[in-house]
Amino acid sequence: MGISNTAEELFEKIKGMPEKERLKLFALILNRAFKEQDNYSYSEVFGQLKTDLFSATEAAKYLEISIPTLRRLVQSNKLLPQQVIGRTQLFKVEDLRILKHLKSVK
Secondary structure, eight states, rough: OOOOSSHHHHHHHHSOOOHHHHHHHHHHHHHHGGGGOOOHHHHHHHGGGGTTEEEHHHHHHHTOOHHHHHHHHHHSSSOOOOOEEETEEEEEEEHHHHHHHHHHHO
């Protein structure tokens, strides 16, 4: 197979390959291509969450609890909202992470 200069030329060559070879090619691409991008650090994936705020619904989903249970945590001062806008309570992700960790340790 010669070197292709464009994506269209490469596509045409791939179409001309036997089916068995095309399957091998796609398996190679799936298993080996772009591997260096599969190893993102925790901060690259979740770094922006340090400053994000979760709504009560999002916080309950993150903690894997019901909304009434979340409200009880707030009423008992075990979880404090970072910000209150009208009736909407917003929670810091870091506070939720700590609470979830403490819950898993018990």
